[in-house]
Amino acid sequence: MNKESSYDTWFRLDNSGKIFPEVSNHRETNVFRVAVSLTEVIDKDLLQLAVDAILARYPMFKVKLKKGLFWSYFDYNSKPFHVEELKHYVCGEINPKKNNGYLFRVMYRNQDIVIEMFHSLADGAGVIMLLKAITYEYLVLTGKDIKPDNLVPTKNQRPSMEEYEDANSKFYDRKNRKHVPEQRAYRIKGTPLAEDLTGLISGNMSTQAMINLARENGLTLTEYFAALMMYTIYVTQIQYRGHIKSNQAPVKIFVPVNLRKHFPSNTLRNFSNFVKSNLVMTKDDITFEELKILVKEQFEKGMTKSELIRKMSENVAFEKNVFLRFTPYILKKYALKIGYNMLGMKLNTMSLTNIGKVDFPESMEPYVVDVTAAVYAGKYNTLNCSVISFRDRLKVTFTRSIVETTIEREFFRHFTNLGFDIEVESNYVEEY
Amino acid sequence: MKYCDKCKISINTNNNYCPLCQQVLEGEQNKGVIEKYPEYVSINRKIYPLTKRIILFVTIVSIIILLIINLATFNGKWWSLIPIGSTFYFWVLISVGVFSKQNIAFKLAFLTSLLIGLLVLIDQATLQEGWSYNYIMPLLLFTCNLAISGIILIKRIDYRDYILYLLTIVILSLVPIILLFVKVISEPWPAIMAFALAVSILLFIIFFFPKSIKDEIKKRFHA
Numbered sequence: 018m019n020k021e022s023s024y025d026t027w028f029r030l031d032n033s034g035k036i037f038p039e040v041s042n043h044r045e046t047n048v049f050r051v052a053v054s055l056t057e058v059i060d061k062d063l064l065q066l067a068v069d070a071i072l073a074r075y076p077m078f079k080v081k082l083k084k085g086l087f088w089s090y091f092d093y094n095s096k097p098f099h100v101e102e103l104k105h106y107v108c109g110e111i112n113p114k115k116n117n118g119y120l121f122r123v124m125y126r127n128q129d130i131v132i133e134m135f136h137s138l139a140d141g142a143g144v145i146m147l148l149k150a151i152t153y154e155y156l157v158l159t160g161k162d163i164k165p166d167n168l169v170p171t172k173n174q175r176p177s178m179e180e181y182e183d184a185n186s187k188f189y190d191r192k193n194r195k196h197v198p199e200q201r202a203y204r205i206k207g208t209p210l211a212e213d214l215t216g217l218i219s220g221n222m223s224t225q226a227m228i229n230l231a232r233e234n235g236l237t238l239t240e241y242f243a244a245l246m247m248y249t250i251y252v253t254q255i256q257y258r259g260h261i262k263s264n265q266a267p268v269k270i271f272v273p274v275n276l277r278k279h280f281p282s283n284t285l286r287n288f289s290n291f292v293k294s295n296l297v298m299t300k301d302d303i304t305f306e307e308l309k310i311l312v313k314e315q316f317e318k319g320m321t322k323s324e325l326i327r328k329m330s331e332n333v334a335f336e337k338n339v340f341l342r343f344t345p346y347i348l349k350k351y352a353l354k355i356g357y358n359m360l361g362m363k364l365n366t367m368s369l370t371n372i373g374k375v376d377f378p379e380s381m382e383p384y385v386v387d388v389t390a391a392v393y394a395g396k397y398n399t400l401n402c403s404v405i406s407f408r409d410r411l412k413v414t415f416t417r418s419i420v421e422t423t424i425e426r427e428f429f430r431h432f433t434n435l436g437f438d439i440e441v442e443s444n445y446v447e448e449y
Numbered sequence: 450m451k452y453c454d455k456c457k458i459s460i461n462t463n464n465n466y467c468p469l470c471q472q473v474l475e476g477e478q479n480k481g482v483i484e485k486y487p488e489y490v491s492i493n494r495k496i497y498p499l500t501k502r503i504i505l506f507v508t509i510v511s512i513i514i515l516l517i518i519n520l521a522t523f524n525g526k527w528w529s530l531i532p533i534g535s536t537f538y539f540w541v542l543i544s545v546g547v548f549s550k551q552n553i554a555f556k557l558a559f560l561t562s563l564l565i566g567l568l569v570l571i572d573q574a575t576l577q578e579g580w581s582y583n584y585i586m587p588l589l590l591f592t593c594n595l596a597i598s599g600i601i602l603i604k605r606i607d608y609r610d611y612i613l614y615l616l617t618i619v620i621l622s623l624v625p626i627i628l629l630f631v632k633v634i635s636e637p638w639p640a641i642m643a644f645a646l647a648v649s650i651l652l653f654i655i656f657f658f659p660k661s662i663k664d665e666i667k668k669r670f671h672a
């Protein structure tokens with residue numbers, strides 16, 4: 018790609034990306050993180066070179082957010098991007114003023130390369146691709162003899178238009194876009210951490226052992242974790258307290274679905290949807306067994322093609338609305354903000370993101386120790402969970418905006434009581 | 450590796466307790482462990498500086514006193530607008546002109562338009578001599594146009610970011626000439642000067658950067 022044409026580059030925000038700039042702030046940052054640990058300490062200068070090379074190849078990340086008359090958009094960013102040292106913040110707000118306008122950060126610490134990205138720009142699949150590309154380029158620069166094996170996009174490939182497409186609108190079906198009203202979800206209670214700090218606790222488990230355990234129960238890994246999460250929330254927060262008004266809202270676990278696995282698209286931008294488990298848990302005798310059945314049923318129902326298309330179309334419908342479309346951005350901004358504050362973030366108890374297995378080329382694997390994923394925790398979703406795996410190392414990471422760690426504790430004890438080994442990592446936020 | 454016998458988890462850390470249950474960890478103290486996550490560094494919270502508060506307080510009090518005196522001795526003229534307007538403009542100049550991180554073309558276009566607006570207001574509120582639109586408005590627009598295009602010519606690299614603001618000022622420069630036609634303005638030369646420069650800049654952009662105007666409009670106005 019020649020230099021001159023990059024200056025012409027600009028992108029519309031994709032359908033799901035449009036909401037985030039309006040509803041994000043220092044508490045609800047809508048930022049998520051992926052990280053890779055390598056076998057050697059990271060060299061800052063080489064990492065900078067690797068990032069520069071990848072940014073030249075992926076113009077969709079080399080952008081800043083600008084306001085237009087009707088919508089905001091991503092415009093080519095001519096300023097340099099700088100890698101930073103990792104600080105204690107976990108998925109903190111991305112303040113464009115501090116970062117030459119970029120909507121993501123690349124950080125390093127010891128053996129780790131960490132990327133944090135604003136959700137407007139891409140979803141988990143997009144950021145994993147970026148992480149793989151940067152890691153590959155970095156390892157090449159350190160002199161490693163590795164090959165991309167078609168698993169990692171390299172700086173030499175040319176960008177294809179497909180990477181930028183807003184795939185949501187491609188599958189839009191105007192006949193299947195009914196809005197299904199939803200009830201406000203149960204909110205996990207706790208003492209807020211000071212200064213918008215975020216606590217982080219990961220547990221490393223064996224991927225194969227976990228998949229086997231889920232299979233023995235006739236479930237997928239995500240279903241098993243979601244059911245266990247519901248059960249843990251129930252036991253630690255609701256059981257025998259069903260008469261309290263705030264406990265009568267349904268517990269809903271929000272699970273993002275990577276639509277690239279269900280619909281043909283190779284976009285790097287947002288192309289995900291969700292399924293939810295949903296249950297009012299006021300009874301005193303709910304068992305883990307019945308939650309497994311419930312979650313499986315609800316997820317299978319939410320994952321049918323027509324239901325996924327309905328959810329996509331429901332979102333796209335609002336931006337196709339002629340009245341809203343031609344409302345000036347300044348007003349639209351407030352409309353989106355009010356709508357989202359009233360509903361959006363209050364509809365989920367917590368989110369459980371399963372990024373899945375990260376495949377590195379065989380020649381790269383010896384240099385990689387593990388990968389981590391995390392999403393921000395805010396005022397409404399006070400606890401969130403992300404799952405990611407590399408070979409036989411499955412990492413479950415909880416991020417929280419509250420002091421208490423009872424849910425994490427019960428979640429991990431469930432597995433250690435079954436005899437599985439867990440190695441825990443924590444940022445020890447309570448020490449701060 | 451340390452171990453929590455309650456949670457039955459292992460953890461590699463210098464800390465002494467389990468992050469899940471706060472119980473003391475087992476295993477020998479091994480000081481050499483590099484923590485997975487960095488330690489807390491306190492945030493430099495922006496403290497509203499005392500001097501800024503004092504100046505702001507004095508400003509507001511003087512504005513109120515000026516308004517009261519003006520009202521008490523009211524003779525049909527809002528003369529207090531002159532000091533109040535200047536003070537207000539001073540604040541905007543400092544916050545937008547000096548401290549804001551907006552691009553320079555925006556700053557110039559914004560501060561010029563605001564200054565013109567204020568001066569027209571003051572002119573109207575006092576003697577209504579018309580000096581504001583006869584001289585100040587066209588000459589300020591002329592200078593602003595010259596400044597932004599000068600900056601664009603020198604810093605070619607960012608001209609796409611500046612072009613929208615340049616266009617705004619170019620279009621505003623048509624106001625004096627219209628006012629001249631409807632006979633609000635009596636002094637023709639400043640208005641004609643501003644108009645001539647604006648038209649030349651516009652033609653220059655259309656001839657030499659036709660695509661950038663088209664692109665900028667497409668970006669800013671996509672629905």
Ligand SMILES: [Zn+2]
Nearest residue numbers: 453456467470
């Ligand atoms: Zn413990």
